[in-house]
Amino acid sequence: MRMKYLLIEDNTELAAALCDRMRLDGHVMDHAATLSEGADFLRVGEYDLILLDIMLPDGDGRRFLERHRAQANDTPVIVLTARSEVSDRVGMLDLGADDYLTKPFDHAELQARCRAVLRRRTGSAQTVIRRGTAALDPVASVLTIGDTEVTLRNRELRLLELFMNAPGQIFSKGKLVDRLFSYDDTVTENAIEVYVGRLRKHLEPSSVTISTHRGLGYRLDDG
Amino acid sequence: MRNLAFVIFGLWAGLVHAAELEDRRLFEGAAGQVTLRVLSSTDTDIFAPILDGFLERNPTIDIDYAVAGSADIVTLISDCPDCFDVVISSAMDLQLKLANDGLARRLPGLNGAPGSQWRQSLFGFTLEPATVVLNREAFAGRDVPETRQELIEALRADPEHFRGKLGTYDVRLSGLGYLFATQDARTSETYWRLMEVFGNLDAQLYCCSGDMIDDLARGDLFVAYNVLGSYASSRPETRDKVAIITPRDFATTMMRTVLVLDSTTREAAATALVGHLISGAWTAQDRPGYPLPSIGAADPSLLNVVSLEPGLLVYLDRLKRQLFLGAWSSALVR
């Protein structure tokens, strides 16, 4: 699922790192260093999601949230906070944030929360990813092939999304493990074979296949 | 007897007078162990029933009862304080002086009636008014005088009838007579007027009540002044011949008192005797045959009771006594 983010964050280094990381996944991310700059971006562009830092040079992010909701702008907001979980929780959720994340965070978790927010808002994604006869709704976590719908588990979904967003690209086992298991050292590369096996079974009726390239990894092929 | 000084010479009122015992008798208890020596001014016969009653209850005690005149008692005691244990006398002033001079022992266990004890050492146990005793025959057909004034008027009305027929104590010899005389004189001037009349009518002077009453009964006396009524009424043979008048103007009344000498070695027995006398003083009216007028029987409002107080010492003063006896003598002794 490729999305368009607005990041409002005064720390430019963090912002640069986040933007770099997001683009690797194919997302578009605009960066605003202040609240007023963020407001300017919002006036001219449409965003799927806003990532909002709390402490900003020209004001408290919570005031921005208040205004944002008062203007009936329904773009979801996920707050990024450096404080402890407890102290900011009540205020931010009450002021209309959809969720929050404590820095530093796992990008996989950010994705999971975004998906959860969007699922709560619309129930399904505006953009369904199609490859051949297979169609993936990453928000609803549903794979549609012809008339059959299959609900995917989270790791199956994330794996399939990777493949469908980059057809023809070979993913090494190591990289896939990192993406699916959050850099857990105890998980062996063989674990990925179980998930690939499951995806192949789900994709059997379709025109799409996952091929194994010994020593290199896996690749999604259409037809 | 061997221990006792029978005859003691002393100086008394300027006269040489022999102080001696008039009578002496031993009352034996059933199991006599202790002999209590009593010196008393009361005749043995009168006091005997009281002692008998005491010995009945206290059989371990013997009583050596000696009688002397109330004035002689003082001499006997001062000459030989160790010779006696208990002193009983009708002369309150002399008794009080003995107590005041520290010769009486305090008996804290005894409770005399208020006003009838002094310093827990001198206890009164009778109330006896001084009376006028008349020969009934001599007053036949005449008004019986009930006050001193009426007596004076009766004597003046017929002096020759009464001349030589009047009697009273010789206060120079009798302690009780002196007490009655001084208290009368203190109470009223009538006393002196009466004594003037007595003197003019050649009154006879006596040492003792007994002699006066005998003479009255015989008809040698018509009037005896300041006689103890108890003595007169206690003699059956004289009772019909005399009339005992308690003067209505005032009746000088003495208490017979008892004290225990401080030198005694028989305190327990002595205390028992004093207690017996005190209890008799209040309960005697229920006991027929009790020889002395009890305190409980008397009506105090009629009586001019001599108080047990330091004032009694006044007439014992040498100078005061000189003056009093001088006045008395000039009235009575011609």
Place this chain on the structure above:
Amino acid sequence: MTGRPWSLRRRLTLTLIGGAAVLAILFYLVVRTYAQQIAQQSQDRILEASVTSLLDAAVVRDGQIELDVPYAAFSMLDTAADDRVFYAIQQGNEFLSGYDGLALDDADPGAGPIFATRAFQGTQVRVARLTRNLPASPRPVLLTVSVAQTRDSLAGTLWTISVNAAVFGAAFFLLAAGMALWTSASTLRPLGQIAASVARRGPGDLRPVIRPVPLELSPLVASFNSLMTRLSHSLTQSETFIAEAAHRVRTPLATVRSHAEATLMRVDKDENRQALRSMIRAIDESSRAAGQLLDHAMVTFRSDQLETQDVDLVTICSEIVDRLTPVAEMMDLELGLQSDGPVPVRADPILIQNAVRNLVDNALKYSAAEGAIQITVTARPSPTITVTDQGIGFPQTEMASLSQRFQRGDNAKGTVGSGLGLTIAKDVAEAHGGRLELRNMEAGGACAILHL
């Protein structure tokens, strides 16, 4: 300075009672002395009257002294204790009448009556003596009269007065002692009231004391208020500081982590990838440790000054489930909540939330993939929150020491965590008078029960 703490109240009471005792004794002594003087004076006045009346009765007739002693001269000396009376009348040095031993040689005319206390006939007597010149021819006659009286009645009167004074003194003392107790209690009551009102306050209540206080206490209260102000200021500062510090540390960590992830996606060489993974795990571990340390400090602080309110355990747990569901999903874990209606308790919701979140966090960390984590809230017999997972369970041999600070199970190697989670849950349970029960389930998996 060391030593036993001493009581202001006891000191005040003892001082007041001691003062009362001194006053009572003083009162007794003064009354006794005064009574002695008065009694002695009244005896002297009577003796003087007696002597005077004796002298007044004396006349010289034909060179001879005549003394017609008035009855009242001795009668007036009658007392309740029947005191003995002595007297002596002398002309010059010649004894005339009375008690010879009382006569004196040094007659001194003109002087007023002389009083003396002396021994006579084996007892103490008070003597009054007066000498007077009686007019006579050829020359005046010097007449001296002494009257003495024993002191039994005086002693009796003094005894009665002494007993009464002692009774009054004792009563006064008892009354004063009672008042001393009352006074010290009521004087120190404002102190107790201030202490109580400060003790009643909640942990966050750093307002100054504004109730009116006695003048003597106002410096203390002023110092207290100033301390409160400084403390409040300092607490605000440190709270801000901690938040600021966390922000300052966490933001660069987030930068590093993002770069590391991006780099990891770009490199293929195994040793480079290994290093980057270690780096990411280290960042995660330090971030989690910092979070738990902050949590633990907060739990400790709030437990010391427990502030409870009416809360529903089910509401608290469902918020936690909402929050952690996305994380559970990432691991293909199911997170479920089970309860039969609300479970109201009096508790600190922030503490409860912290404890449960840490327990669920642990369950997430140690669960095998595609398992289920169940939170069960029950009201009976007592309110409990049970968190079960289908993971490896607690190591049997270390069950007791698991909730000690920084203890981690032997079988938890390789899993990110500081080991403080169970300690936090245990502290929270104990702060609410409950306990944390840990056991393994027969079908496998750990079970942590928070009894409240």
